[in-house]
Amino acid sequence: MIVSKRIVALYNSLQGRYGPQNWWPADSALECILGTILTQNTAWKNVEKAIKNLKSNDLISIEKFDSLPTKRLATLIRSSGYFNQKAIKIKNFINFVKKDYRGDLGKMLDEDTDELREKLLHIKGIGPETVDSILLYAAKKPIFVVDAYTYRILSRHGLIPEQTSYNEIQELIMDSVPKDTQIYNEYHALLVKVGKEHCRKKPLCEGCPLEYDPHTV
């Protein structure tokens, strides 16, 4: 079977096994974006505590973040790890929205996908995965998010070579399955779901429920 068909078959297999994931878990676009930054190389459980802190202090707004000292922000998101760095990243994003959209997040989310992607990639601390998560989950654009699980699962199942770049993986998936926001949303969420359960760094492939033999390349 050619690779693109296996990419689709993998999606169908995951969908049948786990059903809809309905991501992103957030009450607003801004909360979603905060989550995409806070979860960088971090377990979601630790992110939840940080977001809960921000919410209980009623801080989820562009204006409030703008007037919040970076040091205070870092304290509030402590549980998510890398808190000094992440506080700066959040500030960088807020400054971007203030500067380019007069603080109007809705205006940012409505911008053309390619232009917005380019602009977001220039924010220090916001890399390709975070940008694509913002585009897909906050702005509802049809963009596939590649993450560590995507790479790990696809390579262990022989669907991509060891050395495959972020953009190459993204292209492969976007050329294989229909360019549809809901499908990209579910596919990424499903890969994280099965990855958390069966595709950790070690041990390799323990109890993998998927139909492909991970050892055949």
Next chain:
DNA sequence: GACCAGGCACATC
């Protein structure tokens, strides 16, 4: 106590 988690920037070769 080691290893890992829904990355990213920066230095160095």
Next chain:
DNA sequence: GATGTGCATGGT
């Protein structure tokens, strides 16, 4: 272009 390192908490 590839490879190595710092960033840091909390769960297993």
